[in-house]
Amino acid sequence: MHTNYKKVLKNLLSLDDSPHKIALSFAVGVYISISPFLGFHTILAIVLSFIFKLNKVATITGSWMNNPWTLAPVYYADFKLGSFILNSNETFNIRPFTLEHYLNSGKGVFFDIFVGSIFVGLAVSTLSYLALKFVLEKRKKRVSYKR
Numbered sequence: 001m002h003t004n005y006k007k008v009l010k011n012l013l014s015l016d017d018s019p020h021k022i023a024l025s026f027a028v029g030v031y032i033s034i035s036p037f038l039g040f041h042t043i044l045a046i047v048l049s050f051i052f053k054l055n056k057v058a059t060i061t062g063s064w065m066n067n068p069w070t071l072a073p074v075y076y077a078d079f080k081l082g083s084f085i086l087n088s089n090e091t092f093n094i095r096p097f098t099l100e101h102y103l104n105s106g107k108g109v110f111f112d113i114f115v116g117s118i119f120v121g122l123a124v125s126t127l128s129y130l131a132l133k134f135v136l137e138k139r140k141k142r143v144s145y146k147r
Contacts, residue, residue: 019136027129029062034121082116
């Protein structure tokens with residue numbers, strides 16, 4: 001599965017909401033995509049977008065940013081950071097990276113990934129918020145200038 005990032009950006013630029021709300025909604029989705037709750041990202045995005053009155057399209061889109069091509073490196077980074085923070089001795093072999101391997105690696109590995117995902121998610125979602133808000137505001141100024 002290949003994500004066409006230009007198409008995603010074009011869709012986000014066409015949403016009818018404030019730059020802040022779209023960027024925040026997308027960032028929440030990106031945060032969810034970094035979480036280790038594999039298989040529940042879309043459900044979490046829908047639930048959180050209703051609870052916090054976020055832009056549903058932007059939140060769901062953000063939750064899909066961690067795709068099959070990026071999943072293993074992101075979870076491995078989560079694991080490495082989490083095991084560093086927790087001073088854990090768990091080992092997590094990136095190969096083979098299958099759902100069965102991920103689920104059977106033990107509670108310690110999951111907890112390391114979970115803790116690491118909090119910080120990786122905060123960093124990546126903050127950067128995505130800032131970048132998308134900048135692009136949306138710039139586009140909004142350009143569109144209003146042309147009128």
